[in-house]
Amino acid sequence: HLTINAANIPTGKSIFTLSSWYHDRGWAKISNMTLSNGKLRVNQDGFYYLYANICFRHHETSGDLDSEYLQLMVYVIKTSIKIPNYQNLMKGGSTKYWSGNSEFHFYSINVGGFFKLRAGEEISVQVSNPSLLDPDQDATYFGAFKVQDI
Amino acid sequence: HLTINAANIPTGKSIFTLSSWYHDRGWAKISNMTLSNGKLRVNQDGFYYLYANICFRHHETSGDLDSEYLQLMVYVIKTSIKIPNYQNLMKGGSTKYWSGNSEFHFYSINVGGFFKLRAGEEISVQVSNPSLLDPDQDATYFGAFKVQDI
Amino acid sequence: HLTINAANIPTGKSIFTLSSWYHDRGWAKISNMTLSNGKLRVNQDGFYYLYANICFRHHETSGDLDSEYLQLMVYVIKTSIKIPNYQNLMKGGSTKYWSGNSEFHFYSINVGGFFKLRAGEEISVQVSNPSLLDPDQDATYFGAFKVQDI
Amino acid sequence: VAPPCTQERHYEHLGRCCSKCEPGRYLSSKCTPTSDSVCLPCGPDEYLDTWNEEDKCLLHKVCDAGKALVAVDPGNHTAPRRCACTAGYHWNPDCECCRRNTECAPGFGAEHPLRLNMDTVCTPCLLGFFSDISSSTDTCRPWTNCSLLGRLEAQPGTNKSDVVCSSSLTLRKPPKEAQIYLP
């Protein structure tokens, strides 16, 4: 269970692979897997349950949004040294209309699924609109736990 | 973990029990359970974690929606030969306003829960507005894994 | 797996810690954990997967909402006798605009995560706008299952 | 003669033919070589409507007023509860929610008897009847009979409007038997 590194939230609105997670403070913890530059690496082959919870928020004090029409998305992806490009495992999100006259907007996405993973494969999380990410540890996190051996 | 059969997405907007899932390609896989006409049958009594992720999308190139007011829902249901009608285990979704002047709309639902299941019982997924289903394997899927024996 | 006690849904719209859950009827069940005034107490140290699904709904026959702008939220929190105040484990939800001219509105939230819990710690669920809670057992529920020992 | 192991009321277990539990009761423990099934009654708000070997009863659904539902049959231990939409609404299976009943436009009337939980059926007003409003409950109304009021018809009725009787009274007394209104 890895929680977003609040001190290192990327800016901008284009899709971004989050690379800065806590693994050792608050609810964050890691065992039998390794975290290297934002990627959760599998050490043991097995069937894992993967999950991610992403919260987006905007307060009017942060100024106007570029556009009131947003698409807030999360993509959980798998990369492995053996296969060049990444593969989408899970996606979730919503198009949103965050009108200027409301002072605060909030939206959370949750995805989860059961996947066969091999040692050496890595899981990472891409989001749209990274600057809107809620930095709380109970808001933006992802994780995995092994359920069965292969 | 079963992923939607992209070649066989039903049309129409009334509630539909999805019957066409991949079980053997991409992320889809099945073991110790059987898939028969879209129903995931339990072979061993046990406590299972069930989950479903459903994505709906509409692009203006597909023409106008019948109504801009939608209710996008998923129902995970249980049927068994011994009890005639089905039972709702989990539901999720949202009423939505998808206005004509946006070119693209997207919305995803995720549900999950821990249930006691008996051999012979079957899990299936109903959705509203099936023609709006996103056919990607990372978008629309459902699955189960056994956590404990009874 | 605990489902909302339909006969005891609180009124009002301020954040409320739900205290009335079924643990023994329909899909609700409990083992190796205890339920006391709405709190799910951990009896054995371990790594648990926690999840919650909350549905909100409003029908025009219930009269107008105080405001059409809502923030529908769920907070899964941990309390323990050793630490006075509670800790937020997971949160989810969305700001919503539920316009008066639609007869029915619906929205569901799902959160889930893997947490290390100690005997004596208690999990409970807070929601905003409790009077809008959907009382069906497939709509509003939360639960936990142990995955590994510590 | 061994009791017939009819599937509807019996199940096979350990090579024996044991009795299922009757509606309203669940199978607390299966039969053993020496004893038959143990059945216990369903708890509050639960039911089982068939002979069964279920280890738990089913939970009655909630007729949620917050979704404009009312219980039309509260159900009991052996029969499921049935809900319907409150007056003026009908169950729409697409959204699994209660939708406002359709309003019949002017020139149409709601077919009676109005059926609970079903949408309005609008039928065009027949000759001699009219409806000048949009309503999900009102039927077509007969035209006013001017002669009964001892008046002349100043304007003919349509399916959307009543006849208009002349304001002046005719001197002739209206005939007795014409008192009964058209159906």
Added chain:
Amino acid sequence: VAPPCTQERHYEHLGRCCSKCEPGRYLSSKCTPTSDSVCLPCGPDEYLDTWNEEDKCLLHKVCDAGKALVAVDPGNHTAPRRCACTAGYHWNPDCECCRRNTECAPGFGAEHPLRLNMDTVCTPCLLGFFSDISSSTDTCRPWTNCSLLGRLEAQPGTNKSDVVCSSSLTLRKPPKEAQIYLP
């Protein structure tokens, strides 16, 4: 001499140097002390585009018409399928969706050739050219050449409007070589 255990086409297993599977095939079972890897072909709608030791092929993505996508390369067992947005739309990586192409305002024209799946590139109309519409496809058009029509210029062109030729015919015959239009 033992074949070189090049990483690209081999892998090490049980201290042996075994051959990976060629593109289009997956590793059904690893090599053993006595036999090399067993490779099997990818199934329908699957591919592997590298020498690999994968136990499953990758699934081709769906060029989902419901997201305005069309397949520009169907792909095969050894090459991934490639999709692009249908005409008039371009792939926007922010939303991973097809966005309407930008329309060039009056005074600007769409640069040709229009590139599939890419947004319009609008360039200002050069002197002698104009565009009086918003369009994601039209280029700037040259001003009408009044003298060619044997007319006089009543109003000069701008980048947003054509020249306006006088209605009356001039008596002089237009010079021959002026026939060719400006580029």
